Amino acid sequence: MSVVRVVADDKKCVGCEICELTCANVNFGVNNPKKSAIYISRLAGPEGFHVVLCNQCGRCAKECPEEAIALVNGGYRIDEERCTLCGICVEVCPIEAIWWRPNVKTPVKCISCKACVSNCPTQALSYKEIAFQVKSGLRGKE
Amino acid sequence: MKGWMGKILRVDFGEERIREEDLPEQLARNYIGGNGFAARILWDEVPKGVDPLGPENKLIFATGPLNGTLWPTSGRFKIAAKSPLSNGWGEGNAGGHFAPEIKYCGFDAIIFEGAAKYPVYLHLSDDGAEIRNAKHLWGKDSWETHESLRKELKNQGLHTAVIGQAGEKLVRFAAVMVDKYATAARSGLGAVMGSKKLKAVVACGSKDVLIHNPGKFYEFSVSAQRRLLTHQFSESLINYGTPLLVSIMSDIGRFPTKNCQQGSFPYADEISGELLAKKYRVREESCFACPLRCKKYHVINDGRWKTDGGLGLEYESLHALGSLLWNRDVESIIYANALCNKYGVDTDDIGGVMGFAMELWEKGILTAKDTGEIDLSWGNPDVVVELVHEICRRKGFGDILAEGTHRVAERLGGEARRYEMTVKGLDIPGQDGRGQKSMGLSHVTSNRGADHLTSAEFLSEVGFPEAINERFEHRAQELYGRSILPEGADRLNPKFKPLMVLDSEHMAAVADSLVVCKFSTHWPPAIYFEDAARALYYATGIKYTEKELRLIGERIFVLERAFNLREGFSAKDDRLPDRFTKEPSPGGASKGHVVELDEMLVEYYRLRSLDQRGYPTVEKMKELSLEDVAADLGIDG
Numbered sequence: 001m002s003v004v005r006v007v008a009d010d011k012k013c014v015g016c017e018i019c020e021l022t023c024a025n026v027n028f029g030v031n032n033p034k035k036s037a038i039y040i041s042r043l044a045g046p047e048g049f050h051v052v053l054c055n056q057c058g059r060c061a062k063e064c065p066e067e068a069i070a071l072v073n074g075g076y077r078i079d080e081e082r083c084t085l086c087g088i089c090v091e092v093c094p095i096e097a098i099w100w101r102p103n104v105k106t107p108v109k110c111i112s113c114k115a116c117v118s119n120c121p122t123q124a125l126s127y128k129e130i131a132f133q134v135k136s137g138l139r140g141k142e
Numbered sequence: 143m144k145g146w147m148g149k150i151l152r153v154d155f156g157e158e159r160i161r162e163e164d165l166p167e168q169l170a171r172n173y174i175g176g177n178g179f180a181a182r183i184l185w186d187e188v189p190k191g192v193d194p195l196g197p198e199n200k201l202i203f204a205t206g207p208l209n210g211t212l213w214p215t216s217g218r219f220k221i222a223a224k225s226p227l228s229n230g231w232g233e234g235n236a237g238g239h240f241a242p243e244i245k246y247c248g249f250d251a252i253i254f255e256g257a258a259k260y261p262v263y264l265h266l267s268d269d270g271a272e273i274r275n276a277k278h279l280w281g282k283d284s285w286e287t288h289e290s291l292r293k294e295l296k297n298q299g300l301h302t303a304v305i306g307q308a309g310e311k312l313v314r315f316a317a318v319m320v321d322k323y324a325t326a327a328r329s330g331l332g333a334v335m336g337s338k339k340l341k342a343v344v345a346c347g348s349k350d351v352l353i354h355n356p357g358k359f360y361e362f363s364v365s366a367q368r369r370l371l372t373h374q375f376s377e378s379l380i381n382y383g384t385p386l387l388v389s390i391m392s393d394i395g396r397f398p399t400k401n402c403q404q405g406s407f408p409y410a411d412e413i414s415g416e417l418l419a420k421k422y423r424v425r426e427e428s429c430f431a432c433p434l435r436c437k438k439y440h441v442i443n444d445g446r447w448k449t450d451g452g453l454g455l456e457y458e459s460l461h462a463l464g465s466l467l468w469n470r471d472v473e474s475i476i477y478a479n480a481l482c483n484k485y486g487v488d489t490d491d492i493g494g495v496m497g498f499a500m501e502l503w504e505k506g507i508l509t510a511k512d513t514g515e516i517d518l519s520w521g522n523p524d525v526v527v528e529l530v531h532e533i534c535r536r537k538g539f540g541d542i543l544a545e546g547t548h549r550v551a552e553r554l555g556g557e558a559r560r561y562e563m564t565v566k567g568l569d570i571p572g573q574d575g576r577g578q579k580s581m582g583l584s585h586v587t588s589n590r591g592a593d594h595l596t597s598a599e600f601l602s603e604v605g606f607p608e609a610i611n612e613r614f615e616h617r618a619q620e621l622y623g624r625s626i627l628p629e630g631a632d633r634l635n636p637k638f639k640p641l642m643v644l645d646s647e648h649m650a651a652v653a654d655s656l657v658v659c660k661f662s663t664h665w666p667p668a669i670y671f672e673d674a675a676r677a678l679y680y681a682t683g684i685k686y687t688e689k690e691l692r693l694i695g696e697r698i699f700v701l702e703r704a705f706n707l708r709e710g711f712s713a714k715d716d717r718l719p720d721r722f723t724k725e726p727s728p729g730g731a732s733k734g735h736v737v738e739l740d741e742m743l744v745e746y747y748r749l750r751s752l753d754q755r756g757y758p759t760v761e762k763m764k765e766l767s768l769e770d771v772a773a774d775l776g777i778d779g
Contacts, residue, residue, distance in 0.1 A: 014435040016428035017239070018367065021212040025360045031211040032246065034348035041298070044288075044322055046441055046450065048425045102268065102348035119364060121371050121433030 001132040003058070004074030004112040006038075008051035012124035015042050015049045019116035019125060026115040028104070035101050037110040051124070054097040054110040060089035074129065075112030080105065144354040145207030145681035146170050151249045151271055153264060155338055156197060156256025160271050165250050171684060172767070174694060175206025176657035177233060179251050180222035181701040184231070185771065187253075190708050194226035194330075195312060195337040197257040203244065203303070203343065204251040206656040207681050210242035210351045210430075212363040214370045214669070215659035217241050217430025221303075225329040226314050227491070227546055228567040228591045230706040232334070234318060234326030235595070237429035237659060240301040240345065247271075247347030258339040263291070266345040276341040283307060283484035284319035285452075291344050300346045306486030308534040309336035313544040315491030315569075319483060323437065323453035324429065327488040328568060329590050330546075354683035362680055366669060371433040375606075375666035383436040384457035385415030387572075391457075392465070394604060394633065395732030396577030398570060399465040400520060401497035402563045402721055405574035406730035409470035413460050422476060427453055434661060440476050447473035451480045461572035462493025467500060467526055474523030478530050485534035494569025495547045496529050501561045507554065514538040563719050566591030566711070575718065575737040576727040578603055580639040582737030586716045587643060587746060589702035598664035599646040602639070605631040609667045614642055621749070636738040640746035648695030655698060697766040700750075700758055704771050713756035716743060 017040060020033035028035045038053040054076070061069040061076050068082035069089060078089070083106045090098045090107050098109040117125045143165065152161045173182050180202045192198035201223045208216045219241035225232025244252065247266040254264075258273070261280040265272045279287050284306035292300050301321055309316040309332030316332030317325045326332075335341075353359045370376060378386050391397040392410035399407040411417065422440040429437070440451035459479045463469060482489050502508040503518035510517070516525060516539060532540025542550060547569050551562035563570045568591030575582020580599040588596035601610050610630045618626035618638060629637035646664065652674055653663040663669045671688040678686045686694075706715075722737045747753075751762035763772035772778070 014426050014428040015239075016432055016435070017430055018212065018433065021431060022364075025212055025356065029356045030350040031353060032348065032350045033242075034246065035350075046424045046439055048427075048439075103350075119367065121367070121428075122435065 001071065002074060002129050003056040003071065003132050004114065004127050004129050005056050006053055006110060006112055006114060006117060006125060006127045008053060009124045009126075010048065010050050012122045013040060013049040013051050014122055015040055016121065018119050018121060019051075022116045022119045026113060027111070035104055035108065037108050038116055039099070052095065052097050054093075055095065056110075056112060057094065059092055059094060060098060060109070063088055063092045071132075073112070075110060077111045078106050078109065143167070143170065144352045144683055145678070146175070147245050147248050147250050147349070147351070149249050151252045152255065153252060153271065153273065154255045155258040155262070155273070155340070158273065160273065162270075170207075172694065173698060174652070174655035174678075175209070175250060176204045176220040177222070177651060177654035177702070178694070178698045179204040179655075180220055180233065181231075181698050181705065183253060184222060184224065185701055185705055188224055192224060194224045194229060194232070195333060197338070199224050199334060199337070201254040201331065201334050201338060201340070202251060204657070205241050205244050208656045208658060208677060210245040211353070211681065212360065212367070212431060213658065213677055213681075214363070214367045215429065215432045215662045216656075217432065218657045218659055219244065220654055220657055221318055221326040221331045223329075223331055223334040225331075225567070225590065226312075226333050227330040227548070230566060230591075230709050230711055231589045231702045232329030232331060233590050233654075234328050234331045235654060235657070236303070236318065236320040236324040236326040237432070238301070238321035238324035239430045240303050240320045240324075241657065242430055243301045243345035243347055245351055246349050247345050248349050252343070254338055254340060257337060261339045261341050263342040263344060264340065266343065266347065268347050268349060279341045280310060281307065284486045285322050285484050287342055288322050291342060295344070297346055300344050302342055302344050304342040304486070305332045305335045306484055306534070308485040308487040309333055310341075311534070311536045311544070312336050313487055313534060313536065314546040314549070315488045317486050317488045319486045323483060325454065325483065325488070327490065328593065330488075332486050353681050355680045359677070359680035362677060366673060366677070367433050370662050370666065370668040373666040373668045376434060376668075379436050379661065379666070380434055382415035382419055383438050385418050385438075385455065385460055387457040388414045388460050389416070390604065391572070391577075393731060394577055395727055395730035396574050396581070396603070397465055398461055398572060398574045400468050401466060401501040401561060402570060402574060402719075403501070404729060405577045405727050405732050407465035410465070412470045413464045413472045413475060417472065418455070422451070429659070432659065436661065442473050442476055445473065447477040449477045449480055451476040452483060454483060455479045458572045459489040459493070462489045463526060466493050466497040468521035469523055469526055470521065471523040474526060478527050481527065481530045481534075485530070487534055490571045491546060491569045492530065492533060494563060495533070495543045495550065496526065498547045498550065498561055498563065499543060502554075502558055505557070505561070507558050512539070560720065563721065564592060565718060566715055568592045570719070574727065574732070575722050576735045577732035578633040579636045579737060579742065580633070580643050582718060582722055582739060583639055583643050583742045583746060586718055586739065586743065587647065589699065589706060595660060596650060597643045597646040598650050598660040599639075599643050600665040601667065602631060602633045602642060605633060607631040610642070613667065613670065614638070614645065617641055617645060634732065634735055636742050640742050640749055644746060644749050647699050648692055651695040651698040652691055655694075693766065697768060700762070700766055701768060701771060703758070704768070704775060707757060707775055711756070713754060716756060
């Protein structure tokens with residue numbers, strides 16, 4: 001098994017929101033960055049941007065009392081049928097990359113579809129495939 | 143409705159009432175959005191002769207059907223009102239990330255009417271709109287206002303359109319500042335906002351922009367994004383932003399210098415895009431949904447002009463605060479530009495009025511007695527910065543200059559009028575028409591007054607034959623039975639320029655209604671009528687054709703002109719200052735050239751079906767379905 005981790009280089013981010021729009025288009029079929037599973041935190045000063053997105057650490061899957069989060073095609077996904085909307089995943093995410101989004105039933109997180117990676121105009125986004133072993137956890141492999 | 147949100151918000155400060163109205167389907171279909179909406183609404187609702195700074199004037203914020211989507215450069219919106227500078231059609235256009243939020247809050251456009259009794263701001267969210275007290279914000283600059291609002295509303299995702307002190311003080315060329323650094327600069331719309339005591343509009347919403355065919359729209363948007371990003375002309379814009387133009391324009395004699403006395407600046411290399419990138423740039427930024435990141439962030443770390451310069455030092459400001467004033471101190475330009483953004487003024491007009499005053503000083507028309515002992519000799523960076531403060535705060539001599547070049551010239555009368563570099567009350571922006579004939583014409587035909595972006599005819603600048611051939615060959619054959627090349631690509635040859643300006647004006651009117659950036663439709667020339675028609679079809683489900691879009695662009699342009707005609711404008715206002723038509727460019731690559739305005743204007747009037755008074759013919763108005771407008775203007779067969 002392996003996970004696919006989409007990685008952002010904050011220094012290359014120019015804040016255009018194309019990743020957010022792509023995510024909302026591909027995963028929700030709408031033009032609305034507020035529904036995106038990738039989020040650009042903008043610091044309007046010289047500091048620039050910080051991109052927040054799930055690193056597929058799997059903590060949410062471990063903590064979910066309904067076992068509604070599982071690894072599918074390299075990304076942890078929330079099963080809408082099994083999710084009881086308890087919000088524990090949102091609370092336990094160590095990097096605050098799972099959100100309640102307006103007018104979306106379940107919490108939203110990155111499922112590693114990688115659509116944003118190819119649309120990013122500055123190549124600030126890339127992805128890594130990481131081999132996954134139950135005992136030793138995540139082990140880096142490009 | 144798809145693409146559009148289907149709602150117009152009407153905010154009446156006099157009655158302290160907010161109303162939501164359905165967006166009329168015919169308005170949407172026939173005018174698209176942005177400028178189209180604004181032109182129609184101002185025509186219908188702002189009668190002739192109202193005071194631009196009085197409560198009868200209306201201020202309009204308008205988006206279009208592509209805003210808030212993945213379509214490239216869809217982060218722009220239009221602001222329009224009767225202009226306190228020109229007393230005619232006024233418009234500004236800004237990027238940043240504010241425009242999509244208007245739609246995410248559920249609206250296509252906002253109409254502001256009347257004037258508030260005390261300072262207010264408009265709060266937009268998913269829950270609707272609310273007028274709130276802004277007394278605590280009055281007196282703050284635009285950056286402080288933006289930061290204060292984000293802080294007190296505890297929302298870092300909030301986007302803002304605000305005025306600084308210049309708008310509050312009704313400086314006639316005050317701007318509306320969007321997300322701190324993007325500027326709806328021209329036409330004095332910040333003063334209109336100030337006259338309504340509207341300090342800010344803030345928006346943060348989460349409604350979807352619904353799309354007719356989401357799959358096709360996504361695919362087509364992604365391919366358009368890629369086409370724009372990889373266009374052969376995009377690279378230099380990506381690398382340097384608009385400041386890349388400084389050296390090039392000075393080299394071709396198109397860079398207004400010393401109040402437009404000349405078209406090249408011997409110190410251009412000292413204020414160039416390359417230099418800015420090397421010494422002062424700390425990062426880059428894009429507006430919403432734009433792949434080109436043309437905005438560069440500048441910081442000066444030490445020295446007397448130490449400053450956090452922010453984003454948005456554009457070519458126009460390097461010209462207006464630099465060469466136009468013979469100012470070669472680049473750090474003072476970065477500093478003064480940041481000040482202009484904080485106070486909220488158009489750099490073109492504030493530079494214009496300073497250049498005008500400096501020339502009057504040179505000619506002995508203004509003396510120390512008039513200026514309050516300020517020495518207006520060319521090129522003193524301290525004076526440039528001092529004047530920015532004085533004008534924006536309306537202090538001393540600055541209070542006079544805050545009325546703008548045209549009004550100062552009128553007041554002084556006599557010889558001073560020879561040095562007034564304006565058209566319809568707006569200062570000539572960063573193009574010396576003697577170095578690019580189509581720009582000389584564009585300054586005159588633009589409905590908002592001297593302006594380069596109403597036509598955005600940039601293709602003949604340094605001659606891009608392929609792009610010119612692609613866009614205009616068909617039209618040249620149709621109209622003249624001749625090839626557009628080579629004359630069309632020769633910036634110094636007036637031949638074909640009326641056609642190129644006219645067609646560019648129509649595409650620009652469409653861009654201003656979608657609302658998208660001309661750095662996608664005109665430069666680089668990546669998106670044209672066909673693409674816009676297809677994107678609109680996928681977004682709205684309405685089968686626009688290229689032909690129909692050309693007609694809509696023309697309709698919008700002519701309706702804006704009609705607004706001016708109703709206010710008393712006519713052919714006599716379609717004039718350039720004599721400097722451009724009678725004084726040959728004194729040196730550089732355009733030496734000896736003047737703008738052959740009369741020759742070009744005769745042909746332009748013919749192509750636009752204008753009579754000698756500058757009025758469109760009744761046939762043209764019928765073709766554009768503007769019969770009601772024609773009747774009001776007294777145009778009949």
